[in-house]
Amino acid sequence: MTVKMDNVGIVVDDLDPAIGFFTELGLDLLGRTTVEGEWSGQVTGLPGQRVEIAMMQTPDGHGRLELSRFLRPAVVADHRRAPVNALGYLRVMFSVDDIDDTLYRLRAHDVELVSDDVVRYENAYRLAYLRGPEGILVGLAEDVSQSRGT
Numbered sequence: 001m002t003v004k005m006d007n008v009g010i011v012v013d014d015l016d017p018a019i020g021f022f023t024e025l026g027l028d029l030l031g032r033t034t035v036e037g038e039w040s041g042q043v044t045g046l047p048g049q050r051v052e053i054a055m056m057q058t059p060d061g062h063g064r065l066e067l068s069r070f071l072r073p074a075v076v077a078d079h080r081r082a083p084v085n086a087l088g089y090l091r092v093m094f095s096v097d098d099i100d101d102t103l104y105r106l107r108a109h110d111v112e113l114v115s116d117d118v119v120r121y122e123n124a125y126r127l128a129y130l131r132g133p134e135g136i137l138v139g140l141a142e143d144v145s146q147s148r149g150t
Contacts, residue, residue, distance in 0.1 A: 007055070007064035008092055010136060011075065017133040018067050019054050021109040025094060025102065025138075027056040027065065034071075046073060058094075065092065080135030084114070091129065093139035099126050102140055109133060120144075 012018045019029055032054040041047040050071040057064045084090060096102045099118055103111075114129040114137070121127055126142040 005063075007066045009066040009068055010089075010092070011068050011070060012134050012136070013069065013075070014134070015052060015054050015067055015069050017109070018136070019056070021106065021111075021132045021136075022056045022065060022067070024105050024109055026096070027058055030055040030057050030064070048072060081131075084129065084137065091137035091139045093141060095141050095143065097142070099128060099140050099142040103128065103130070106130070106132070111138075 010018070015032070019032075023029060032052070034050065034052050036050040038047075040051070041049050052069045052071060054067045055064060056067065079086065079088065082088075103113075103118070109132065111130045111132055114131065118126050118128045124143070124145045126144055128140045130138055130140065132138050
């Protein structure tokens with residue numbers, strides 16, 4: 001049996017800043033639409049739902065992120081500022097070529113690092129957690145095991 005991850009979904013209050021942030025990170029916007037109808041309520045358990053979605057994809061085509069904004073029903077909980085040890089969704093991690101450049105570009109999107117600095121894990125990775133638009137927790141990892149010796 002073959003299993004492949006199709007996408008990770010994140011619910012946001014405002015799609016435009018989230019799309020801008022993930023576009024700056026390097027993802028491509030595949031499309032944006034509104035989803036509603038009996039079938040969509042059946043699959044999610046939310047009858048009568050109306051959701052605006054944007055599908056983003058990593059440049060290699062293997063990872064997708066579905067951003068959703070619920071028009072109805074109203075959002076019932078807000079976990080955007082939950083600490084990293086909260087139950088449930090933790091974060092989305094992206095591998096990047098240059099973590100310093102990526103953080104520099106993302107600053108225009110009002111990101112905040114969770115800690116004061118980028119952390120090195122042995123001679124393998126440089127890592128950072130940051131809060132993107134609406135407090136979405138995003139991880140960045142730069143593989144330094146075979147790189148320029150940083």
